[in-house]
Amino acid sequence: MHHTPFSEYRPRNVLCFLGSVDGFQDLLQAAKDAIKDFATDFEIDMESTQDAPDVRMSESFAVFWDQVHEDAWHQHDVEAVISHGCVVYVVGPHMEAAEAPAVSLTALRLVERLLAAGATAAKGESAGVAHGAARWRQLAQEAEGAEPGAATRACRLAFAKRPLTDGYYLSSVGFHLVGLPEVFVRSNSSVDELALSAMIDSVADEMAADGVEAVVARYGAELKAINEYEEDDFKYNPFGGVYFFTGVH
Known part of the structure; x- marks a missing residue:
């Protein structure tokens, strides 16, 4: 089902949580309890965790907000970032493709x-x-108790971002977190970004269900290594990218 990676690097989840002023100890303890209860391969990054606001957060979240889902965030979420009083980072284990979902x-x-x-x-x-x-x-909630394909899709929507553009392709970043290559679709001025994002998601669903090689063959696409990021960058995808040259559907 999984193709041979282009690198020995294995991706990992890095999560950032903000808390309220005076909420640091409770948030830190909640992270410790969750790790003990069910996330036993995760750990708190104490070097980055701090009982103080981080002035970079407003700008970071402004860039990070999901722009595809209509109700991905609201003004009160923005205000929560602005008024935060502490930061807790949690990192997951390095993952093989098969275990990533x-x-x-x-x-x-x-x-x-x-x-x-x-x-x-x-x-x-x-x-x-x-x-x-x-x-x-x-x-x-969509992932909880769902069959594997639906759970993987919810995780992909949660932890991957799309669309990014280099002026030539629209692409995803973060599909490595569910063990898949990124998807690159030719940017087309006659098709809006939301439609191309839907294409990217559709291809990802097909790869998860049918395997990467089958989808590459189906569309005459090309699977190749991605060189935009260094191998030790969290965004680096060792499973490569699937490039579509003539559209998807």
Whole structure:
């Protein structure tokens, strides 16, 4: 089902949680409890965690907000970022392709747990994506108890970002967090970005269901290594990218 990676690098989930002023100890304890209860391969990054606001967060979230889902975030989510008083980082284990969906499902459960415990905002650092609290909860609920394909899709929507553009392609970043290559679709001025994003998501669904090689063959696409990021960058996808030269559908 999984093709040979282009690199020995293995991706990992990096999660950032914001808390309220005076909420640091409770948020930190909630993270520790979640790790003990079910996220045993995750750990708190104490070097980056701090009982103080981070002045970079407003700008970071502004860039990270999901721009595809209509109700991905609201003004009160923006205000929660502005008024935050502490930051907790949690990192997951390095993942092989086959285990990535299950590990990312644990990461999504961890986001839901910490939001319930008082986190005021959350973002995924590995692909640079953020959602509002309600959208995070919705994705976690969609994944909970779902059959594997639907759970993997919810995790992909939670932790991957699209569309990014280089002027020539629109693409995803973060599909490595569910063990898939990124998808690159030729940018077309006659098709809007939301439609191309839907194409990217459709291809990802097909790859998850049928395998990467089958989808590459089906569309005459090309699977190749991605060189936009260094191999030690969280956004680097060792499973490569699938490039579509003549459209998808």
